[in-house]
Amino acid sequence: MAKTREQKLKAIKIYYDSLGNTLNVWFGDPKKEFISEETGDEVILNKDKKGKVIGFEKLNFFKQGNTFIKSLPVEVFLQ
Numbered sequence: 484m485a486k487t488r489e490q491k492l493k494a495i496k497i498y499y500d501s502l503g504n505t506l507n508v509w510f511g512d513p514k515k516e517f518i519s520e521e522t523g524d525e526v527i528l529n530k531d532k533k534g535k536v537i538g539f540e541k542l543n544f545f546k547q548g549n550t551f552i553k554s555l556p557v558e559v560f561l562q
Contacts, residue, residue: 499544506544511537 496509509529517532525542 496538504542504544506541507538508541509538511535513538 493510496507496513498507498509499505500507511531513529515531515537516529518530519540520528520530522528527540527542528536529538529540531537
């Protein structure tokens, strides 16, 4: 029996580190991270052993001066 679209979707994990001012997004298992690759745009790609991107980290997520954060701006696109 074929899986429905809803059954194929997996959870996306989002972590914000206020001390390091980084946003981490995982759409794969973080435990499978094998190597990280910096893109040069303050974004680090996290890859598994096969080289598949399983997450990314955005450095300097908020611009300097935003010291008190009540919530994170999040956009969700469902297709």
